[in-house]
Amino acid sequence: MSDSSFLSRSPAVVLGSCREARKKVLIVDDEYLIRYSLQRLLEREGYAAFTAGSGHEALRIFAEQKPDIVILDIHLPDSNGLSLLKTIKENSPSVAMIMATGSPDLQSGVEAMKMGALAYLEKPLDMCNLKTLMHSTKQAAAQNSTVVSDVL
Numbered sequence: 016m017s018d019s020s021f022l023s024r025s026p027a028v029v030l031g032s033c034r035e036a037r038k039k040v041l042i043v044d045d046e047y048l049i050r051y052s053l054q055r056l057l058e059r060e061g062y063a064a065f066t067a068g069s070g071h072e073a074l075r076i077f078a079e080q081k082p083d084i085v086i087l088d089i090h091l092p093d094s095n096g097l098s099l100l101k102t103i104k105e106n107s108p109s110v111a112m113i114m115a116t117g118s119p120d121l122q123s124g125v126e127a128m129k130m131g132a133l134a135y136l137e138k139p140l141d142m143c144n145l146k147t148l149m150h151s152t153k154q155a156a157a158q159n160s161t162v163v164s165d166v167l
Contacts, residue, residue: 037061037062037063038061038062038063038083038084039062039063039064039065039080039081039082039083039084040057040062040063040064040065040082040083040084040085040086040149041064041065041066041067041073041076041077041080041082041084041085041086042054042057042064042065042066042067042085042086043066043067043068043069043070043072043073043085043086043087043088043091043096043099044066044068044086044088044091044115045068045069045088045090045091045092046088047068049088049138049140050066050067050068051066053066053086053140053145054066056142056145056146057149060146060149062084062149065080065082068092069091069092069093069094070091070093070094070095070096070098070099071093071094073085073087073091073099074099074102077103077107081107082110083110083111084110084111084112084113084149084152085103085110085111085112085113086113086115087099087100087112087113087114087115088114088115088116089114089115089116089118089123089127090116090117090118096114096116097114097123097126097127097130100112100114100127100130100131100132101130104130104131108131111133111152112127112131112132112133113132113133113134113136113145113148113152114127114132114134114135114136115136115137115138115140116135116136116137116138117137117138119135119137123135133148133152134148136148
């Protein structure tokens with residue numbers, strides 16, 4: 016029996032290419048066009064993207080999908096994004112949280128970062144910067160380290 020036929024029949028050896036698991040991202044924003052745009056961008060970048068338009072929906076999808084990264088609007092129709100950040104981080108401390116707001120203020124930015132947010136971004140989001148941040152987050156998760164971002 017040749018070595019190659021032995022390897023192909025061995026249950027301990029899997030031949031073929033290894034694919035990295037797709038990172039899951041939950042996008043939480045009450046504005047449909049923002050959710051849609053971010054979902055399309057992130058899917059083109061290789062992420063599995065899910066969207067929610069409210070805090071209640073976000074918690075449901077979070078429990079179902081267990082995302083690696085959450086992009087979270089501060090102002091939601093049914094909840095405060097900072098409260099949602101706290102709830103998610105208490106239950107899943109390793110999830111990378113990226114906060115987004117159309118009306119930034121230093122106090123909420125500092126509070127978000129103290130609660131474990133990875134970044135605090137102003138809308139409209141700069142897609143190039145977001146892609147860079149997402150890539151850094153992916154690398155940091157692989158290395159089990161922390162990404163530091165500027166507030167405002």
